Amino acid sequence: MLEVLMGIFFVVVVKNWFMVSYSLIFFIFYLFFCLIDEGESVIKVVFMLLSLWLMIMMLMSVDQKLKSMDLLFIFFWLLASLLTVFYVDSLIMFYMSFEMSVLPILLILFGWGYQPDRLEAGFYMLMYTVLFSLPLLLKIFYLNELGAGTGLLSFFMFMMAFMVKIPMVGLHFWLPRAHVEAPVFGSMILAGVMLKLGGYGVFKLSLIVGNLIFKNSKVLIVFSVLGGVILSAICFVQSDLKLLIAYSSIVHMSIVLSGLLTMHNIGLMGAVLMMVGHGFCSSGLFCVLGMTYSRTMTRSIIMNKGFITIIPICSFWWFMFCSSNLSFPPCVNLPGELFLFVSIIVFNKYMYMILGLFGILSSLYSVYLFSFSQQSFCWKFYSFKSFSLFESLLLLLHWIPLNILIFDLSFMNFY
Secondary structure: OHHHHHHHHHHHHOOOHHHHHHHHHHHHHHHHHHHHHOOOOHHHHHHHHHHHHHHHHHHHHOOHHHOOHHHHHHHHHHHHHHHHHHHOOOHHHHHHHHHHOHHHHHHHHHHHOOOOOHHHHHHHHHHHHHHOOHHHHHHHHOHHHHOOOOOHHHHHHHHHHHHHHOOOOOOOOHHHHHHHHOOHHHHHHHHHHHHHHHHHHHHHHHHHHHHHHHHHOHHHHHHHHHHHHHHHHHHHHOOEHHHHHHHHHHHHHHHHHHHHHOOOHHHHHHHHHHHHHHHHHHHHHHHHHHHHHHHHOOOEOOOOOOHHHHOHHHHHHHHHHHHHHOOOOOOOHHHHHHHHHHHHHHHOHHHHHHHHHHHHHHHHHHHHHHHHHHOOOOOOOOOOOOOOHHHHHHHHHHHHHHHHHHHOHHHHOOO
């Protein structure tokens, strides 16, 4: 591993971002085989590889004029934090790297954001993530002395940090603001990996205080699914494409949180599949939105119309990712969503009506996103530069792992 890291360091020094991306690809394969040979948890390996892959996509998506050694240093700081979160077994080390991963995102938001409101959005994100994670730090310190506890207060002290990070409906207000102000590569990593820290944290905590979670999570499961239904309806009144995609991320994570809290094995399998699929799909949507924005200079769903007649390749990629966003096969979101629905219905058989409404609305806003932004008559824009081969390659590298994993789900055999 030292040789591979030294190779990456060398290409960083010579400032060749293209070679950095390819070095990380080789590092992914090397890491995969090393961790599998060492008998590491499959979930650890999956999330570490997801972080590495999306970091490569971030490197490839950065505009030429924005490339700098400062940004590259922030990328590797973020990558080191994420790999530490997913690899360590100690709770205190997990907490430290969990909180450390917020700082690179904050620097990206402040340094490369679009509008002056990015300062307020960064403050929002910092306050939510840090304040709500302090009770978790206290519980970790006193876990050996006082035990996990059995009451509702202990449950929320353990869970609040992860409920904000997923984020759960009601604690999600920082995420749309951060997405709107962040650059394209910031939104990609924020939706692709940072939201998965909350789901992974719930899984890691369930191995230690599973009885406490199972005892107190019943109301939270119902509330999270209902919140997903409400936010699915809110997606239909958004005029900003980036806000719509951000709210769709929260909707997907609401069903992931409910499936994890059921404490069923099939719920865990569905949550991991959904988080991996959402990581690639949401990152791809933000990426194609960034390419569209660089041509039209607007994110308004009213202004962005008629691309199917102007840039057909643009509409093609919008269709591929919008269809994946509504769990259309062979997207890996499909088995993930089915497993999550089954786990929630096993938990409470009367939830099928809410889940049916959830499934319909969460599919329709993806149809709404594609049809209103790509079809209809374009009254203002007449011609644009088509997508380059490099841009199509970047989107293809999002789409291939999103749709190829469904052909062999045996890697989800955790036990």
